[in-house]
Structures are given as C-alpha cells and as structure tokens.
Amino acid sequence: MELKRVVVTGLGALTPIGNTVKEYWEGLAAGKNGCGPITKFDAEKFRTRFACELKDFKVDDFINTKEARKMDPFTQYAVVASDEAIADAGFDMETLDKNKVGVIWGSGIGGLKTFEDEMIYFGKGDGTPKINPFFIPKMIADSSSGQISIRNGFRGPNYVTVSACSSANNAIIDAFNYIRTGRVKVCVTGGSEAPVTIASVGGFTAMHAMSTRNDDPSTASRPYDQDRDGFVVGEGAGALILEEYEHAKARGAKIYAELIGGGFSSDAHHITAPHPDGYGALLSMLDALDDAQIKPEDVDYINTHGTSTPIGDPQELKAIVDCFGDHAFNVSISSTKSMTGHLLGGAGAVEAVASVLAIQHQFVPPTINLFNLDSEIDARFDLTPNIGKSRKIDIALSNGFGFGGHNATVIFRKI
C-alpha cells in the first residue's frame, strides 16, 4: 500500500510562556521563563513550592461556564488549544467531511484535580458516598478527545493515548498512521495535562524527581546544567491539525511542515528509571529515522526530552551520539522544557508545536538556565545555551520518554 503524505495545517498552544501559538513562539524565541510559585493550592508544606502554571488564563473567555464546569482543567486546556488549531487550519466546516476527522489526544494522567476534589469531599463526610454524577466523565482521560469531538462534530476515530510523558508523541504517531493509511483525512492531535495539584506535586517530590530550588524557581528547570536537581512540572496543552497532503492542497490550506516519521520503543528496564545506556531512546530515534526514510545527518534540530533530571539528560545525549555519530555535534539541540517546564502527557504536543515553529521560523529556541555545562557532558554538543539562534532547519526531531519505559519520537520536514 502506498502511504499518503501528512502535513501540519493548524497549530494551537496554551502554555506557561504564552496562551496562543504566537505568544508561545515569542516566548520560546526570547528564552522566556514560565516558572513561579504555586498559586493553585497552598504548597507551604510541600518540598517543591513552584511550578510552570498558565498565566492570566480565564476559561470563561473560551468555554461557556456551564460546559467548562463539566470539564477537568486538562480537558479545558485541550479544548482551548484545539479550538485555536482548528481555527488556524481554516476549514470550511460546511464542506469538511467530519466523518473522516479523528481526534487522537494524549494525556499522562487525566482529571487528577477532579479525582482529588471528590475524594477530599468524601473524606470529610461520614462515609456516605455522595459522589457527583460528573465525577467520572470529568476524570477519565479520554474526556479530552471526547469533548473536542462533541464540540466540533468530528466523528472519526477518537481516543486518548496514555504513556506518561510520551503520551502526546504516541497520539501524534497514531493520528499520522490513520491519515497516511487513508483511514481519515484529518486528525486533531496533541496533548494536555493539568498536574499542578497536591497529589501530583506531592507524588513526584516523593520520588525525588522534581527540583526543590525554592529559593530561585525561575532557574529551576535547567537541563544539562551542572546543578540541575530535577524537573519542574508544567501545565497546558499543544494541538496540531494533521491533514492528508492532497486534501490540504485541494483546499488551498496553509502548510506548516510535513510529518515524515514516527518511532517508538520500550526500555523494558525499570518503571521509572531510564535505561542506563539510553538504549530505548536510541531505538526510538532509529525507528523514527527509518520510518521517515532519512539519514541521521539529515536532521538539523532535535527538541530533546531533556527534563532537567540528573539521570535522564545525559542518557538521552548518549543515545543521540549512538544514533547520530559525529553529526550529534553538528545538529542543534535544545530542551524547551527549560522554559515551559515539563507538561508530562502534554509535553510532546507543545514540543512538536515548537519543532514545527522552529522549521517555520528557521530558528532554534534556546535551552535557558544553562549556566555551567555538566562536566560529564561532552562540550561539543550544540545545546543552544540561553540564546536562540537562526539556522537552516529542514528537518526537526522531537523526543518524548515516559515512566513505564515508553519512548516515542516524531520527525517533521520543511515543505
């Protein structure tokens, strides 16, 4: 079967450094910090008291109050970002065959805040289960893709991928496959997470996975820096409209880039620790390159998973050397998590959007807060420290790795 080409025709972003694609890109290009003290709950007794929260986001500006009330924040973010992407794609909703539009979304957790609130309420009672009837439909992770479908009348395949921090990359690859095999013409894809909650922040700090740089939150997310001490949790959503190339051309759509490859693998090693040799990461990148039918040296920019944890960052770089050989030192690399924090199941989505925008603008966003390169990391890597730069980017690759040993990689090409 001849596979069809798949292009990106719409983008949406709701992030800690910008509430629209335009603001997001301006933030990325300028090296904007998205981190600050937690405002969503009283974090005084928590070991980590900061996060990358959305700024000045009022859901009522986007979704009517009655509908928004029936959505967990992670679904609200999904709806807002996908609305932007769908509008950006400029469909004629009268002629679009909505039966051939899928919604494949990613979320690592789902409605955690909803779960917490309901259980706290139950815990304060006398044991009688007065559970709100909207509790389950708000909490389940697939309510995000379901709400996007309902809102727009899209009747193609609809579900959510759950693979922790590679969830959105898995969603993008599934959407890619449905389009290139001809099953649907268009997919709304991406991912969202709303993890600035007591269970999430408390749980990740219990694992010693999060930074505790409470005295200086704005420099806490510092991938590759000598003094990095864990990731910084972030919230928000990224959305992409993937469309069959001929379908996009026929309607005269604006085309951002082509999605040319998706790769995946498993570490088969440990439920949270990455493989010590970065073997799973290597397999994922090799699989994506093979799928895209390109050579390693064709890649110009890598948006790394790069979460700012002591263990994970160097292992991904080792995998990049194993995958790219000497080209590992020619390719531009950056971790935009230094600015946005780690959006968990939404990370792959906002980073795919960043990769597509990097191609569009021919500009590499920086890795901020890189003050002193980890002495264990080869100084020949071009990690784009602190200041972004213009460069020719024909092909960009974005990695996402998740607890559970899931790895997924996507590759975009200039068109």
Place this chain on the structure above:
Amino acid sequence: MSDIAEKVKSIIVEKLGVEASEVTTEASFTNDLGADSLDTVELIMEFEKEFNVSIPDDQAENIQTVGQAISYLEENAK
C-alpha cells in the same frame, strides 16, 4: 417567594447555567432548562446538601420541575 424557593432557584441558575427569568415554577429541568440525566442527579444532590435532607430515589424521580422541587423541600427541609 419563600427562602427555600429563592435558594432552589439560585442553585438551578448556577448548576444549569440558565437565566433566573427562565426558572419559573412550571419549568421542567429536562424539557425547559436543558438538563440531561446527570444534571438532574447533580441538582437533587445539591438540594440534599443545601437543605440537609436525604431524598430517596423513588421520590427524586417525581421531582422534575422547579415547583415540584420547591414543594418537596418546603415539606421536608429541616
């Protein structure tokens, strides 16, 4: 209007996202105010919480309009 009626109406306005003027005594939750089956369950639970009553399922089934809710609560609220 009684205090109970006032409170019932304000709960309905909040939970169903409707205008206060729509919440007439005769208005049916599902037919007139756009409630689905989950909305109706949530409304009954809110009434139970607000008025400190327990509404058995067989009686909840008979509360389908604003007026029926007010009458039930006026008789049973503590």
